Amino acid sequence: MYEEIDDGRTITARKDHRCEWCGEVIRKGESCIKRTYKWEDEFWDNRQHPECFEAMKRCPFADEGFCPGENPRGAFEGEEEEDELEPTRETA
Numbered sequence: 001m002y003e004e005i006d007d008g009r010t011i012t013a014r015k016d017h018r019c020e021w022c023g024e025v026i027r028k029g030e031s032c033i034k035r036t037y038k039w040e041d042e043f044w045d046n047r048q049h050p051e052c053f054e055a056m057k058r059c060p061f062a063d064e065g066f067c068p069g070e071n072p073r074g075a076f077e078g079e080e081e082e083d084e085l086e087p088t089r090e091t092a
C-alpha cells in the first residue's frame, strides 16, 4: 500500500543521484526534490529534478504508478507532442 510521507521538498543534492522520473543524473550540488513515501511497509525516498517533479504532478496517471527512469525529463509520455507553445524557461 502506498502512503505519502513527504510530498516533495526541495533540497540540495549531497551526492549524485538518479532522477526517479527521467533516469538522468542529478548532480551533487544541484537542487532537487526529495520525496518520501511508504510502499509495502518499507520507507523509500527518491530524488527528482524540479522540472520532473512538476511533470509528475501534471501527469494524470502518475498516481497509478509510473516506470521509474522511463519518462521524458520535465514532461510525461504524450505531453510533449501537444505542447510546444512556449520554449522551456531559460535558466540564467
Ligand SMILES: [Zn+2]
Residues within 6 Å of the ligand: 019, 020, 021, 022, 023, 024, 048, 049, 052, 073, 074
Ligand atoms: Zn528528471
